Amino acid sequence: MGKITFLGTGTSQGVPMIGCNCHVCKSSDIKDNRLRTSALVEYCGFKILIDCGPDFRQQLLRENISDIDAVILTHQHKDHTGGLDDIRAFNYFRKSAFPIYAEPNVQESLKMEYSYAFAEYKYPGVPEYDLQTISEEPFTITKMAEDGTLKSITITPIRVYHYMLPILGFRIGNMAYITDGSSIPEPEFDKLKGLSLFIINTVRKEKHISHFSLPEAIDVINRVGAPQNYLTHLSHQIGTYNELIQILPENVLPAYDGLKVNF
Secondary structure, three states: OEEEEEEEOEOOOOEOOOOOOOOOOOOOOHHHOEOEOEEEEEEOOEEEEEOOOOOHHHHHHHOOOOOOOEEEOOOOOHHHHOOHHHHHHHHHHHOOOEEEEEOHHHHHHHHHHOHHHOOOOOOOOOOOEEEEEOOOOOEEEEEEOOOOOEEEEEEEEEEEEEOOEEEEEEEEOOEEEEOOOOEOOHHHHHHHOOOOEEEEEOOOOOOOOOOOOHHHHHHHHHHHOOOEEEEEOEOHHHOOHHHHHHHOOOOEEEOOOOOEEEO
16 A cells, blocks of 8 residues: 655646736635645655655645655756755755665756755755666665665656656556656556556646646546546646536546545
């Protein structure tokens, strides 16, 4: 049994968007207040954070999360990496560098964005990262359990394209999480067989250059065939939560910040 907590379910600008007076941004329903997209997956005794956006600190304080085992990054865009400076809190309590799993191009982006953390002579108190290289092949995260035994978890990356940018989704157990995708290469669908829970991004009903539209996301959901499906990375253009649930198939729901789902 695993659990996913949706820490944030909004686009790069969040909902409400600065300066917008649309009915979604002005909604009084807390389910329409969306921080930048991120999720915490708890499985086999591990707590794995998928992406670490600018709202990371706020999200962990809201959910009373005091520790995580690792961060896995889908790609290098700021709304998915902008909170990594706050890893300093875990450095302080753990007295060690924090493991971050990412592809080589994402690591290079982090070295530019957080150059002070990779400097030869570091300012006291900068975050300490333990960069671990991943690819499209399954990878293993390990840790020492309280009883002194070594525990491990295997994660399967899923190649996705964010317009022309190759990024990763992840399968953990029978749950798969895909954000910021606009297409999935044909061979990757084999990795999505037998899911009990599937999460996919969509930003609006109309066609979008770098994200699945709502009809496209539904087509992928129907092909994957999981019994439980949630939409994330939602923009103000897609409507309110209550408007969405009126038009979605029975096995598809919009995720919202703070939602917890077992798988």
